[in-house]
Amino acid sequence: MRGESLARRVAWGYDIGDRPGVSSVVANKHPREKGAIMSTDGRMEKMEGQLARIRWVNRCLIGCIVVSLGVWFISMAFDRRTVWAKQFIVEDGNGKVLAALGMRKDKAGPELVLLDENGKVRAVLVVDKDGPRVTLLGADGKVIWSAP
Numbered sequence: 001m002r003g004e005s006l007a008r009r010v011a012w013g014y015d016i017g018d019r020p021g022v023s024s025v026v027a028n029k030h031p032r033e034k035g036a037i038m039s040t041d042g043r044m045e046k047m048e049g050q051l052a053r054i055r056w057v058n059r060c061l062i063g064c065i066v067v068s069l070g071v072w073f074i075s076m077a078f079d080r081r082t083v084w085a086k087q088f089i090v091e092d093g094n095g096k097v098l099a100a101l102g103m104r105k106d107k108a109g110p111e112l113v114l115l116d117e118n119g120k121v122r123a124v125l126v127v128d129k130d131g132p133r134v135t136l137l138g139a140d141g142k143v144i145w146s147a148p
Contacts, residue, residue, distance in 0.1 A: 092117075104128070 038046070087102030097115060104111045109128040116122045116139070124135045136145040 087100065089097055089101075090099040091097055096117070096119060098117075099115065100111075100113045102111060103109070104126065109126060111127075112123075112125040113121055114123040120137075120139065120141060122137050124133075124137070126133045126135075131148070134145075134147050135143055138144045
């Protein structure tokens with residue numbers, strides 16, 4: 001108050017006037033310093049800044065919750081223990097096919113084919129409209145056992 005210009009008090013956003021109990025030490029502090037008297041505009045600016053930060057944090061939290069729920073729902077929709085495919089092929093370390101499970105070429109039913117290390121068919125399990133059928137083949141490709 002004493003020695004402080006009116007222009008400086010107005011520039012800081014407050015004018016303490018002749019309020020009882022307000023010392024000149026408090027009046028000389030910048031409004032953002034602890035113990036300073038703030039104007040209504042200064043308080044509103046500070047609260048608006050705090051509100052903007054809180055809104056940003058809330059938006060981030062809501063986004064995280066939405067993403068987490070989406071991932072959870074997707075993981076629940078697909079049972080991890082179930083594998084869906086049109087055909088399964090088993091290969092050895094060199095890329096040779098050793099077994100194949102899939103639909104028959106005529107789409108009459110599923111077929112499991114087992115091959116030897118030379119790539120020759122050795123066993124076939126077929127299920128079609130006539131029922132299941134198992135066929136075992138020799139190294140020469142001739143049927144050695146079949147049921148039914």
